[in-house]
Amino acid sequence: MDGPVTLINVFTVAPENQQRLIDLLTEITERSVRHAPGFLSARLHRSLDGTKVTMVAEWRSRADYEAMRADPTPRPYLERALAIAKFEPGMYEVAETFAPPGAAAGSERPHVPR
Amino acid sequence: MDGPVTLINVFTVAPENQQRLIDLLTEITERSVRHAPGFLSARLHRSLDGTKVTMVAEWRSRADYEAMRADPTPRPYLERALAIAKFEPGMYEVAETFAPPGAAAGSERPHVPR
Numbered sequence: 001m002d003g004p005v006t007l008i009n010v011f012t013v014a015p016e017n018q019q020r021l022i023d024l025l026t027e028i029t030e031r032s033v034r035h036a037p038g039f040l041s042a043r044l045h046r047s048l049d050g051t052k053v054t055m056v057a058e059w060r061s062r063a064d065y066e067a068m069r070a071d072p073t074p075r076p077y078l079e080r081a082l083a084i085a086k087f088e089p090g091m092y093e094v095a096e097t098f099a100p101p102g103a104a105a106g107s108e109r110p111h112v113p114r
Numbered sequence: 115m116d117g118p119v120t121l122i123n124v125f126t127v128a129p130e131n132q133q134r135l136i137d138l139l140t141e142i143t144e145r146s147v148r149h150a151p152g153f154l155s156a157r158l159h160r161s162l163d164g165t166k167v168t169m170v171a172e173w174r175s176r177a178d179y180e181a182m183r184a185d186p187t188p189r190p191y192l193e194r195a196l197a198i199a200k201f202e203p204g205m206y207e208v209a210e211t212f213a214p215p216g217a218a219a220g221s222e223r224p225h226v227p228r
Contacts (some may be wrong), residue, residue, distance in 0.1 A: 006159055008168050010124060010204070022209050034212045041213055045120055045206035048176070052204050054122050056170060057212075062162070090124070090166050092159035095136050098148045098171075099155055 005065060006092045007057045011085040015050030021085050022046060022053055028077035038064025119179060120206045121171045125199040129164030135199050136160060136167055142191035152178025176205065
């Protein structure tokens with residue numbers, strides 16, 4: 001598997017800890033994760049019901065992501081996050097991409113039925 | 115809540131049904147969901163371990179998404195999907211966006227500490 005991978009990591013949290021978890025994950029990503037080789041982009045999402053925080057991150061390859069996870073630097077932050085949240089990780093490849101009908105050029109590659 | 119929302123819907127599935135679930139969700143999105151007012155974009159993800167399929171979709175507003183969910187057209191597809199998968203929905207707003215150091219212009223808005 002040499003292509004790009006997308007990590008979709010869902011954290012479940014008590015609503016009173018949602019902002020603290022966002023702050024922790026922002027700090028870990030800003031200081032450490034985004035500097036790792038092969039990091040392409042990430043978005044951190046706040047659920048409207050207060051009970052989830054989900055990070056969607058794109059990496060150049062699975063090997064790049066695994067090298068970052070082997071680095072001890074982010075671990076103390078992750079441990080603080082896991083003290084207040086349940087973590088459900090997922091490693092994916094993109095299967096399909098969809099756009100509205102007549103979407104302007106500049107959107108991502110259109111869906112092509114296979 | 116008038117701003118854009120991101121739906122991150124995680125489907126858990128037996129690996130032997132993963133491709134069938136991808137086909138069903140592709141069909142529902144291609145034929146119905148992407149034509150709904152306010153649909154901005156979506157990506158369908160296949161977990162490398164075979165046990166998950168996750169849709170990440172951006173909508174112009176929560177009201178647009180809820181209007182689509184009230185439309186009966188996609189329901190038969192969704193019911194077929196739910197016959198083979200467990201569905202964990204999540205509705206989010208983007209809290210933070212991250213880029214690698216020195217990312218070129220054209221990436222999404224950079225992270226600005228608050």
